[in-house]
Amino acid sequence: MSVSKSWIWRSSLSTLLTVLALSRVVITENYPLPIVNTDVAILGGGASGTYAAVRLREDYGKKVLLIEMEAVLGGHVNTYTDPETGEAFNYGVQSYIDYEGAKxxxxxxxxxxxxxxxxxxxxxxVDPNTGNIVPNATVPPPLNGVIAALEKYYDLIVPWNDLMLPGYWNFPPGDQIPADLLLPFSDFVAKYDLGDMAPIISVVSGQDINTPNPTLFVVKNFGATVVEGFLNNTFFDPVPFNNSLLYGDAERFLGDDVVLTSTIVEANRSYNGISLVVEDVQTGTRTLVSAKRLLVASQPSINNLAVLGLDEQEKAVFSTWSYGTVYTAVLKTNLIPDNTSVSFVTPANSTSAQKPYSFGITWNGAPGYFWIIFSSTEDLSETEAKEAIIAEMNTLYNGGSFPPIGSSAPSSEVVAISNHSSVVWGQSVEQLKAGFVQDLYALQGHKGTWYTGGLWCPDYSSNVWAFTDTVLPKLLEGLD
Incomplete structure (x- = not known):
């Protein structure tokens, strides 16, 4: 991990002993370590962590250290650049909601x-088992039906804004939770005749309108601000259309206050302060970080945060998450014409075994390139996900409906892939009624640790930034 000299201070023996007493970290072969003293250490350089670092340093005048495992900032923002044309291709975050301070x-x-x-x-x-085109597999509702259903849905969920935006600070406990929020979403759709919005909810939020999950889980990621953006066409993008530009600029702006390819290997947290041993995973270099507060902006699973020495209160909350394997990728192929997307649909009369993964192929503006969101019920590696995609392309070719374009030989290659696997809300209605949300938020400030990110609020960059704005003043209370 590269740390500038301005960050490293060689303390007197008494000061060093104080830091080590606070940390209670066992340091052997690497002793003595260079020490970084900061106000707030931030774990995770995605949307929320990057935003928090900029705001804390520039708007609140605090010292920060942003710790990111990857080689770049941005989290689920992914951009592939065509080596021949230099054209950018976004295959992670696609656009932004015009919400509060996003612009x-x-x-x-x-x-x-x-x-x-x-x-x-x-x-x-296309049938994923044969590669044959499935005629009339899906008949989308008329556009006016889609809009009418969205408007009805919007009117139903707007009253819940105070409970869910930008976070769940005001979410009610137990029997005070609106009954409709606890209905299986498929029942909610049937109750209010919302079926015509199925194509939009699938494309915009990747959710199935027939999901049995509680309506709360759907609304948290397909809420009023998202629907407003669609109905009023207020989503926006940067110029040029490269969503990584923001994070590249932020990385340069923060300079030595960011450490990349780095992770925490030892930690101690208390209300009196935070001590972390941070290791650069490429060089093995270690640094002792002494901070007044820790802001966790990465996914708070038990495995991800095990190094922090989670206590029973934290484990009880974080053990209730569900897990999903998701990759987003860029496919370069000569089998699918531009302006064409492929949806894999298994016919109702098919006798083929259900595959453990699914994905769609979406044309996203760049000639010869396609965007893929790949999900699996199994824990597949990056290599296995790429192999599954290529196997499906071979099936597509063998089906005969997609001959190679401009060549006699088929060519398909996954030129970029990013792991978007995540922990998600998966609590039962009984757990929600028993106070899961309140237990989750009770962890804010626990042992000097605060949290932000998509598990703490509706998971869109613009909303995550707005939620972070509600966390920072609380984090800074009592901080000298």
Missing amino acids: EFFERFEIPLQPNVLFSSTTVD
């Missing part, structure tokens, strides 16, 4: 903005 964050870095960049394409339904 101001881009303006801080003088990044121009534009209305949401959209690419239209014709969707072809």
